[in-house]
Amino acid sequence: MSHPHPELSAPPKLPKNGLRVIPLGGLGEVGRNMTVFEYDGRLLIVDCGVLFPDDHQPGVDLILPDFAAIRDRLDKVEALVLTHGHEDHIGATPYLLRERQDIPLVGSELTLALLNSKLREHRLRQTPFYTVKEGDKISFGPFDLEFVAVNHSIPDALAVAIRTGAGMVLHTGDFKMDQLPLDGRITDLRAFARLGEEGVDLFLTDSTNAEVPGFTTAERKITPVLEQAFAESKQRIIVACFASHVHRVQQVLDAAVKHNRKVAYVGRSMVRNMAIARDLGYLTVPPGVMVEAKELADLAPERQVLISTGSQGEPLSALARIAQRTHNFVHLEEGDTVVLASSLIPGNENAVYRVINGLARLGARVVHKGNALVHVSGHASAGELLYCYNIVKPRNVLPVHGEVRHMLANGDLAKQTGVENVVYAEDGVVVDLVDGVASVVGKVECGYVFVDGQSVGDVTESELKDRRILGEEGFISVIVVVDSVAGKVSAGPEIHARGHAWADSDFEPIKQPIVDAVNRSLTEGTTDTYQLQQTVRRTIGRWVSSAHKRRPMIIPVVVEA
Incomplete structure (x- = not known):
């Protein structure tokens, strides 16, 4: 697979009864997920997320998908389907809605609740919401949708089957196959098998962990490690994780109750998201365990637990400010325990280790993925992907969501199970499904759109080079x-x-x-x-x-x- 397909020209007119797939983000990168499906002159979008900048993009706050390829056809968009509530799948939605505010939004209860909070921050009025759950079927124009439960590192994730006159597409979204999930909601392999029996013409599969052999470790495996950290700590405990990781917060709450500790959230996004999850019943908060962060100071250190944002070393996050001794009211003491309960997103390594070193310098014991099992991935490893290919038996496979090496590894797995046609694409590369066969037919303009403060799309690559x-x-x-x-x-x-x-x-x-x-x-x-x-x-x-x-x-x- 060449990068980024420089030999391709603009795609030809879509054949009658053909389905066009236009990835505008998420292929060749981990983040910024957005895929456009075109059939009979109408468009369906699946996900609309952001990518977080790395060291080579100084001053940039967020990176959006490039809407240019569909900007003059936004009136043809039937709906935007959101597979789950992570920022790399919903974060760019407010920016799309600025260009057409009445696009119907389709997703699960928790996903739409998290998104609605984001829309209020952007001062956008609520657009038409369609709340769906696994097993639901709903149609928008020529697109007949069916939703399938999948397990991920956030509750309420969904895969989506898209039926059109050109055939059926199955898009996994982000998923794994945890057989003993904390919420009891497993990836519905029976539904995958049923759709496979009907005939999946194009299978879009999460590639993130395709290079990792075997099966992804179950979330439950983390509980004993957290229990041990709580049992060994004689002072305050700070747990840093993603502000959307409801399951990890649940494990911390349960451990706190068991060890007679009080819990407070630190970080605006953590407070907001966990309130939403609690109100909707996705997070069970035992009575009497929660207190306001400023009230923790009145308790003995051995009774304190803080759940914080900043597990990726973000410079303005609560944990980074704690490590730099600039937090308003949380001041680390020697002997405190800090648990970084998250993965290392590629590109964030230096920032995370800088925070770890700052915490260690202040005398904290830092427990992280490098020295304890305090995080597991939310994505299917190679064994799970093989399992899915054997169940679904798709005619064509398009690996999505991952860097180039991940997508190539995913394609190799599909071929091992007998899939004859694996199509590789990157952002902007157009794939058509015609007469049951998927193939690359061209590419559209598809660059990075940088958000810099209030500026959207004004910062260019040339200006970043100057920076x-x-x-x-x-x-x-x-x-x-x-x-x-x-x-x-x-x-x-x-x-x-x-x-x-x-x-x-x-x-x-x-x-x-x-x-x-x-x-x-x-x-x-x-x-x-x-x-x-x-x-x-x-x-x-x-x-x-x-x-x-x-x-x-x-x-x-x-x-x-």
């Missing part, structure tokens, strides 16, 4: 005054630098060469200030590269006297 240069190499400003009548430099250059240990005197050797280069350009008849600025940039740029082995951002200013 990286500023951060890594610093900048130099050069001001030159020229006398356009006399045709020579009349003042300067004045040179200032930031971002490196350069003194103004370090630039003395290059001042005369800049004057000579500008005078030469003026003598040759160049009077355009932009051209003269380029002369200054080239002259000092070559010198800095040669003398200091640096490539800083250079900001030349040429002023006519």
